[in-house]
Amino acid sequence: MRVLSEALALADERELDAVTMAALAQRLGVTTMALYRHVTNKADLLDGLVELLLAEAVQPAPQLAWPERLAAFATDLRATARRHPSVFPLLLERPAATAAARQARDEISLALADAGIPQQDTDQMQRLLSTAILGFALSEVAGRFDAQTAPQRDADFELLLEILTESIQSRLRA
Amino acid sequence: MRVLSEALALADERELDAVTMAALAQRLGVTTMALYRHVTNKADLLDGLVELLLAEAVQPAPQLAWPERLAAFATDLRATARRHPSVFPLLLERPAATAAARQARDEISLALADAGIPQQDTDQMQRLLSTAILGFALSEVAGRFDAQTAPQRDADFELLLEILTESIQSRLRA
DNA sequence: ACGATAAGTATATGGCATACACTTATCTGT
DNA sequence: ACAGATAAGTGTATGCCATATACTTATCGT
Numbered sequence: 227m228r229v230l231s232e233a234l235a236l237a238d239e240r241e242l243d244a245v246t247m248a249a250l251a252q253r254l255g256v257t258t259m260a261l262y263r264h265v266t267n268k269a270d271l272l273d274g275l276v277e278l279l280l281a282e283a284v285q286p287a288p289q290l291a292w293p294e295r296l297a298a299f300a301t302d303l304r305a306t307a308r309r310h311p312s313v314f315p316l317l318l319e320r321p322a323a324t325a326a327a328r329q330a331r332d333e334i335s336l337a338l339a340d341a342g343i344p345q346q347d348t349d350q351m352q353r354l355l356s357t358a359i360l361g362f363a364l365s366e367v368a369g370r371f372d373a374q375t376a377p378q379r380d381a382d383f384e385l386l387l388e389i390l391t392e393s394i395q396s397r398l399r400a
Numbered sequence: 401m402r403v404l405s406e407a408l409a410l411a412d413e414r415e416l417d418a419v420t421m422a423a424l425a426q427r428l429g430v431t432t433m434a435l436y437r438h439v440t441n442k443a444d445l446l447d448g449l450v451e452l453l454l455a456e457a458v459q460p461a462p463q464l465a466w467p468e469r470l471a472a473f474a475t476d477l478r479a480t481a482r483r484h485p486s487v488f489p490l491l492l493e494r495p496a497a498t499a500a501a502r503q504a505r506d507e508i509s510l511a512l513a514d515a516g517i518p519q520q521d522t523d524q525m526q527r528l529l530s531t532a533i534l535g536f537a538l539s540e541v542a543g544r545f546d547a548q549t550a551p552q553r554d555a556d557f558e559l560l561l562e563i564l565t566e567s568i569q570s571r572l573r574a
Numbered sequence: 575a576c577g578a579t580a581a582g583t584a585t586a587t588g589g590c591a592t593a594c595a596c597t598t599a600t601c602t603g604t
Numbered sequence: 605a606c607a608g609a610t611a612a613g614t615g616t617a618t619g620c621c622a623t624a625t626a627c628t629t630a631t632c633g634t
Contacts, residue, residue, distance in 0.1 A: 256581085357536050361532055393566060431614055
């Protein structure tokens with residue numbers, strides 16, 4: 227939807243705070259109130275933004291082996307966060323019961339199943355994995371890692387992936 | 401400061417959105433503008449709230465062995481999140497270069513040093529650990545785990561601690 | 575070409591953070 | 605004890621914000 231994509235562009239170019247109904251309307255060349263034909267209110271607009279983000283972030287890669295698949299997921303999510311730093315924080319704050327959120331969960335769960343994690347454990351493991359990755363990406367764009375250099379943050383990310391992969395492997399023998 | 405503690409109470413009793421300068425002033429029995437004698441603006445007020453939260457969360461426990469110390473840190477942080485669910489999300493969104501934030505970092509770093517992690521690795525490890533714990537606590541209070549039962553979330557938390565502890569141990573032999 | 579439905583407009587309201595100018599406490603040194 | 609300074613509080617006003625209501629104009633299927 228035009229309204230959502232322009233809202234995302236506005237958030238990227240300026241700040242999330244700059245995404246006001248009036249500013250968005252002006253960008254689209256319509257009146258503020260015209261927006262309410264497309265979204266029911268501002269919360270709905272922000273939900274749409276989150277959905278757009280998730281859809282962009284999650285790229286299924288079923289052809290890869292599980293460690294690469296997990297790494298690809300994490301890398302895509304991180305890249306999306308950096309592309310849309312002001313919208314990304316909304317991801318953790320809005321309950322993600324949407325289609326795109328479900329797809330993200332499935333992507334990890336499939337990788338875990340591939341790795342050989344017992345089916346009754348995949349859900350739990352998937353939650354922990356996605357939480358850690360989300361936490362990292364959010365911290366990075368929110369400025370919690372500002373004291374670190376870019377290469378240092380990259381190294382941190384690599385270590386995170388390593389630890390997560392190891393923890394999966396160690397659970398195969400349990 | 402009275403202003404901050406009442407703001408925190410207000411946020412706990414109602415929502416973060418309910419913490420408006422007018423509402424806070426009314427609770428304190430003063431005019432809205434009187435607040436500006438104590439905080440320079442609303443952002444400053446929210447920063448103060450975050451600081452208050454961190455100070456409450458971080459309880460150094462130097463007498464404990466490192467695994468228990470790490471667990472205590474994580475448990476305290478999680479408990480604080482649940483006590484102040486509406487303010488907690490601000491933690492990840494505000495760059496924590498404050499005194500209380502530094503103390504939180506030190507608490508983990510000391511545990512890592514205790515465990516025998518080489519000094520040049522403790523900072524990185526500390527960042528990853530605190531990020532994972534913060535991500536979990538935030539997800540929980542933000543509603544991302546609403547589909548799970550309370551015992552399930554507790555089990556998730558236990559597994560998180562287990563994974564983190566294991567990853568520290570495996571790094572001792574590397 | 576007409577009637578319905580979708581899209582857009584005009585105007586108004588109440589809540590919000592905060593600027594500015596002023597007044598009233600409270601504290602400190604003599 | 606008091607004068608002056610400093611801290612705390614007040615009153616009023618402004619501009620931005622989301623959004624309600626009522627109305628008008630396109631557009632599209634038949």
